[in-house]
Amino acid sequence: xxxxxxxxxxxxxxxxxxxxxxxxxxxxxxxxxxxxxxxxxxxxxxxxxxxxxxxxxxxxxxxxxxxxxxxxxxxxxxxxxxxxxxxxxxxxxxxxxxxxxxxxxxxxxxxxxxxxxxxxxxxxxxxxxxxxxxxxxxxxxxxxxxxxxxxxxxxxxxxxxxxxxxxxxxxx
Amino acid sequence: xxxxxxxxxxxxxxxxxxxxxxxxxxxxxxxxxxxxxxxxxxxxxxxxxxxxxxxxxxxxxxxxxxxxxxxxxxxxxxxxxxxxxxxxxxxxxxxxxxxxxxxxxxxxxxxxxxxxxxxxxxxxxxxxxxxxxxxxxxxxxxxxxxxxxxxxxxxxxxxxxxxxxxxxxxxxxxxxxxxxxxxxxxxxxxxxxxxxxxxxxxxxxxxxxxxxxxxxxxxxxxxxxxxxxxxxxxxxxxxxxxxxxxxxxxxxxxx
Numbered sequence: 288x289x290x291x292x293x294x295x296x297x298x299x300x301x302x303x304x305x306x307x308x309x310x311x312x313x314x315x316x317x318x319x320x321x322x323x324x325x326x327x328x329x330x331x332x333x334x335x336x337x338x339x340x341x342x343x344x345x346x347x348x349x350x351x352x353x354x355x356x357x358x359x360x361x362x363x364x365x366x367x368x369x370x371x372x373x374x375x376x377x378x379x380x381x382x383x384x385x386x387x388x389x390x391x392x393x394x395x396x397x398x399x400x401x402x403x404x405x406x407x408x409x410x411x412x413x414x415x416x417x418x419x420x421x422x423x424x425x426x427x428x429x430x431x432x433x434x435x436x437x438x439x440x441x442x443x444x445x446x447x448x449x450x451x452x453x454x455x456x457x458x459x
Numbered sequence: 460x461x462x463x464x465x466x467x468x469x470x471x472x473x474x475x476x477x478x479x480x481x482x483x484x485x486x487x488x489x490x491x492x493x494x495x496x497x498x499x500x501x502x503x504x505x506x507x508x509x510x511x512x513x514x515x516x517x518x519x520x521x522x523x524x525x526x527x528x529x530x531x532x533x534x535x536x537x538x539x540x541x542x543x544x545x546x547x548x549x550x551x552x553x554x555x556x557x558x559x560x561x562x563x564x565x566x567x568x569x570x571x572x573x574x575x576x577x578x579x580x581x582x583x584x585x586x587x588x589x590x591x592x593x594x595x596x597x598x599x600x601x602x603x604x605x606x607x608x609x610x611x612x613x614x615x616x617x618x619x620x621x622x623x624x625x626x627x628x629x630x631x632x633x634x635x636x637x638x639x640x641x642x643x644x645x646x647x648x649x650x651x652x653x654x655x656x657x658x659x660x661x662x663x664x665x666x667x668x669x670x671x672x673x674x675x676x677x678x679x680x681x682x683x684x685x686x687x688x689x690x691x692x693x694x695x696x697x698x699x700x701x702x703x704x705x706x707x708x709x710x711x712x713x714x
Contacts, residue, residue, distance in 0.1 A: 354692065357691050395546045395593055397603065419707050420706050420709065420710020420711065421702070421707050421710075422500070425500050425702065425706065426699055426706070427699075429701070430694045430699055431694065433695065434695065446694050447694065450694055
């Protein structure tokens with residue numbers, strides 16, 4: 288399933304010519320394979336429960352935009368990497384991990400990427416990606432923890448908005 | 460005991476004392492698991508960063524330095540020297556670093572890995588023309604040998620990471636890894652004159668300066684690119700890099 292997912296995402300990403308195009312084209316596919324709501328909730332940590340429903344909606348929307356935007360920017364101008372898939376490691380009945388190795392064409396280094404999946408009523412969904420031992424969700428949780436501690440939901444939304452604004456202005 | 464290794468070990472053990480002050484306790488398990496996701500991220504340790512104010516200042520300093528000096532140098536260099544040549548130079552320096560990885564494999568008791576390192580070194584030095592080409596990537600058993608260093612060795616020996624530190628110019632590190640850095644410096648063959656193995660000071664200093672300068676500048680385009688990629692998606696770049704550094708080192712110790 289991950290193999291289909293990554294191949295699908297990669298072929299969309301590497302057939303598009305602008306990062307905006309990638310972002311809009313890749314989103315439906317990502318939504319199909321990623322549990323974005325769980326990713327966001329876990330990335331925000333326990334402070335998430337203090338968010339109002341409106342804030343939660345806004346924050347997850349901005350967070351999703353940020354992720355898709357930054358990663359599609361990264362793809363532009365690079366060549367499609369080669370990906371080797373390892374064997375699935377089952378962790379309990381509703382959880383598994385898929386180790387992969389990504390080999391960029393331009394560099395002589397490769398890196399380990401582990402997809403962590405969770406069985407939801409709708410099927411298996413990715414809820415975290417661990418790149419060279421660094422968990423995507425845990426990394427964001429560490430970042431958000433301090434922001435939430437200082438200013439709660441409004442601070443998170445402000446931080447995401449300003450990040451998105453600066454990301455789009457520095458792109459040109 | 461004039462041996463620098465003893466001095467480094469002594470320093471490592473005395474520094475590990477400063478590590479224990481860190482907050483090591485996991486947050487209380489008060490997270491109610493709604494839906495079927497138990498909160499496996501909650502038990503992550505709080506980062507050991509007592510010098511956060513100093514570190515943030517250094518981070519900002521390094522960031523400014525990257526912006527105004529390193530990035531322009533990296534861009535200029537990348538324009539003059541094409542990527543295959545840069546990769547070749549990187550490979551050659553990595554190959555010269557073989558003793559560092561080998562010694563650390565042995566110190567960690569990883570004999571199979573030390574044999575792999577030796578195999579890599581021989582294959583790349585001979586077939587890869589002095590290490591310029593990493594031929595070993597095409598040998599399945601020599602592909603992806605995790606690179607060991609003395610900071611990792613100390614970690615394997617049970618010495619805690621200690622407080623996180625952002626070092627001017629060098630970037631993210633920690634108490635233990637800084638000690639490791641010093642240890643590896645001694646083992647790295649291109650530094651040998653500095654600890655008294657090659658005697659003619661002026662000649663060896665000049666050669667050494669040129670070599671380490673080449674290595675640094677040659678690696679810059681990649682370093683700057685990595686830094687930009689890591690900070691691009693970050694809401695708080697300082698925390699993002701701190702967490703990435705600490706998690707990556709911890710994962711490499713387990714490997």
